[in-house]
Amino acid sequence: MTLDRDELAERMQQAKLARAEHLRRYASLALTIGSSGLAILLALGVLYVPQSTNQRQLAATAQMERFANKIDRAARISPESARQIEFVISNPEYDCEQMPCRSTLQSRNKAARSRLLALLKVRAGSDFSSAEPARVIFVQAGRDQ
Numbered sequence: 001m002t003l004d005r006d007e008l009a010e011r012m013q014q015a016k017l018a019r020a021e022h023l024r025r026y027a028s029l030a031l032t033i034g035s036s037g038l039a040i041l042l043a044l045g046v047l048y049v050p051q052s053t054n055q056r057q058l059a060a061t062a063q064m065e066r067f068a069n070k071i072d073r074a075a076r077i078s079p080e081s082a083r084q085i086e087f088v089i090s091n092p093e094y095d096c097e098q099m100p101c102r103s104t105l106q107s108r109n110k111a112a113r114s115r116l117l118a119l120l121k122v123r124a125g126s127d128f129s130s131a132e133p134a135r136v137i138f139v140q141a142g143r144d145q
Contacts, residue, residue, distance in 0.1 A: 061094075
């Protein structure tokens with residue numbers, strides 16, 4: 001079966017109209033689903049983001065304490081890793097001297113920072129002050145790089 005130009009143009013127009021009708025029918029459904037998905041993502045973001053500066057600083061202090069415990073158990077760490085950790089804790093949220101904290105958190109934060117920085121200097125060795133990119137986080141006891 002062959003179609004002449006007029007029939008072909010008419011069938012193409014019918015196909016376009018059918019596609020447009022299909023899209024119109026489901027556009028509101030897609031918009032509703034998309035809006036619901038965006039609302040869910042925003043709600044989850046609000047729920048999982050710490051609500052206050054004090055909570056973020058408390059979380060940062062706890063993270064420094066955990067870092068210090070891990071570094072204390074390690075035989076050594078690479079100087080690059082030590083610099084990377086030092087870079088992370090230089091963020092104002094990790095330092096109660098740069099941002100206001102409650103007095104109890106301030107003393108805990110200062111102790112955690114002091115311990116962590118002292119451990120970094122001991123475990124990273126004399127190369128800690130040179131500027132190289134971080135590559136290795138922890139080197140297990142008894143293993144060489």
